[in-house]
Amino acid sequence: MAGDASLLEILAWGDQGWSRPLLVGLGVTVACASLGYILGIALGFGLALAKLGRNRWIAAAANVYTTVVRGVPPLLVIFLLFFGTNGALMWIARGFGYTGYIEVDAFTVGVMAVTLVSASYSSEVFRGAYATIPEGQFEAFAALGLRPFTGLCLVIMPQMFRLALPGLGNVWIMAIKETTLLSVISLAELMRVVGLAGRTTGQPFVFYGAAAVIYLVLVAVSSRAFVAAENRMRWG
Amino acid sequence: MDFETALHVLIELAGAIWVTLALAAATLPLGFVLAAIATWARASRRRILRMIASAYVLSFRSTPLLVQIFVLYYGLSQFAWLRESPAWIVLKEPFACAVIAMSLCTGAYTAEVMRGGLAAVPKGAIEAARALGLSPLKVLFLVTVPIAARRALPAYSNEIVVTLKATSLASTITVMELTGVAKDLMSQTFAVIQVFCMVAAIYLAINTILILALRSLELYLTPLHERPRSRSEIAWKKAPA
Numbered sequence: 001m002a003g004d005a006s007l008l009e010i011l012a013w014g015d016q017g018w019s020r021p022l023l024v025g026l027g028v029t030v031a032c033a034s035l036g037y038i039l040g041i042a043l044g045f046g047l048a049l050a051k052l053g054r055n056r057w058i059a060a061a062a063n064v065y066t067t068v069v070r071g072v073p074p075l076l077v078i079f080l081l082f083f084g085t086n087g088a089l090m091w092i093a094r095g096f097g098y099t100g101y102i103e104v105d106a107f108t109v110g111v112m113a114v115t116l117v118s119a120s121y122s123s124e125v126f127r128g129a130y131a132t133i134p135e136g137q138f139e140a141f142a143a144l145g146l147r148p149f150t151g152l153c154l155v156i157m158p159q160m161f162r163l164a165l166p167g168l169g170n171v172w173i174m175a176i177k178e179t180t181l182l183s184v185i186s187l188a189e190l191m192r193v194v195g196l197a198g199r200t201t202g203q204p205f206v207f208y209g210a211a212a213v214i215y216l217v218l219v220a221v222s223s224r225a226f227v228a229a230e231n232r233m234r235w236g
Numbered sequence: 237m238d239f240e241t242a243l244h245v246l247i248e249l250a251g252a253i254w255v256t257l258a259l260a261a262a263t264l265p266l267g268f269v270l271a272a273i274a275t276w277a278r279a280s281r282r283r284i285l286r287m288i289a290s291a292y293v294l295s296f297r298s299t300p301l302l303v304q305i306f307v308l309y310y311g312l313s314q315f316a317w318l319r320e321s322p323a324w325i326v327l328k329e330p331f332a333c334a335v336i337a338m339s340l341c342t343g344a345y346t347a348e349v350m351r352g353g354l355a356a357v358p359k360g361a362i363e364a365a366r367a368l369g370l371s372p373l374k375v376l377f378l379v380t381v382p383i384a385a386r387r388a389l390p391a392y393s394n395e396i397v398v399t400l401k402a403t404s405l406a407s408t409i410t411v412m413e414l415t416g417v418a419k420d421l422m423s424q425t426f427a428v429i430q431v432f433c434m435v436a437a438i439y440l441a442i443n444t445i446l447i448l449a450l451r452s453l454e455l456y457l458t459p460l461h462e463r464p465r466s467r468s469e470i471a472w473k474k475a476p477a
Binding site (some may be wrong): 051055067068071072074075076079080082084087176177180181183184191195198202203204205206208211212215216219220 | 273295302304314401403404408414418425426429432434439440
């Protein structure tokens with residue numbers, strides 16, 4: 001099909017080539033994934049606290065949330081947010097007396113989707129990490145005379161994050177992969193750009209192949225980084 | 237949502253359940269076979285086979301499934317010689333493309349599950365079987381595989397649920413399964429939350445049935461002396477997925 005010259009041409013930098021749009025798309029992908037991931041971890045930590053806490057109703061609510069979000073396809077969550085957010089926001093706004101039209105853009109929906117899914121998975125990671133901390137650690141800080149809250153903050157949580165790191169690495173990789181689904185709600189991330197490029201140039205295989213390589217590199221670099229972080233945090 | 241809309245939604249969803257189940261039912265056995273081949277190749281003496289299998293597992297685990305589906309469905313149409321070949325009869329079908337891509341993907345993940353199961357077989361059991369004079373093939377099928385299968389079952393049931401959820405991506409290449417139908421219903425009826433709840437309930441019901449079935453299979457495969465004594469003990473040992 002395509003000779004080498006034309007391949008170089010379409011992948012080149014500049015007005016004719018597709019390098020710049022691809023890079024912009026990659027930027028959107030990484031921005032959406034990392035924003036959603038960070039918010040998701042924060043929310044996931046809160047959910048984990050809710051599950052471990054004493055209030056049975058809050059724990060049950062957190063468990064239901066996790067079960068539902070982990071049990072349905074991420075694509076369904078994206079559609080829920082895509083079709084549901086505007087209506088929900090307008091409904092809330094109407095309660096405050098605002099009757100105008102509110103529209104949330106695809107990027108916000110994307111970040112929300114990544115946040116909700118990452119939160120449910122990371123909450124389980126945090127809970128698992130908490131469960132593997134030996135009983136002796138709790139007894140030890142109590143024996144040192146630390147109050148429960150201080151002990152949890154100074155003794156348990158640092159260990160929790162260290163134990164959670166491998167699981168959080170998996171959640172990050174899932175977040176990257178989930179952003180590809182956002183192309184269906186026309187967020188101009190890498191997959192969307194690649195699809196457009198493929199249709200315009202008539203070489204979809206080249207561009208989807210390029211996307212596969214880019215994601216492969218992204219995932220490989222991320223998992224290296226997480227392994228390095230784990231090694232740094234290891235004791236002894 | 238009035239009664240008429242609800243009925244319309246329910247009928248549409250009921251039809252789509254079968255598409256989702258058909259996708260999963262076609263994907264899982266194919267993926268299993270691919271995984272078995274990859275596992276065999278990764279343990280092979282030939283370096284080239286090991287390298288190919290490892291490259292397969294690594295590349296399919298590190299790229300998003302959507303990219304794999306699009307490469308297969310949209311990407312391959314770029315080649316004129318392929319469009320004229322008999323393989324096109326299969327590759328022009330979105331359903332077949334979705335099944336092939338998902339099988340390749342779940343095959344890579346399942347290969348990893350199989351490796352974990354095989355690694356969990358105690359060395360002593362294999363040595364004991366060899367000492368009894370069993371041939372390597374008999375050791376494999378009478379000792380290694382039964383133990384490995386039982387050890388790998390929890391991880392594999394997880395992979396089955398992942399595959400079931402992955403079938404939703406078939407909707408992006410026009411296969412109207414549950415999630416695709418749900419999308420259309422959401423934009424038609426504007427009953428976004430109601431449709432979401434119904435579809436979520438369907439997915440959760442299928443997941444639960446699968447998980448319970450696999451858990452009882454695992455119990456059945458466990459030798460008597462290793463079985464938990466009571467049902468509540470099983471519930472305690474395994475946190476809900």
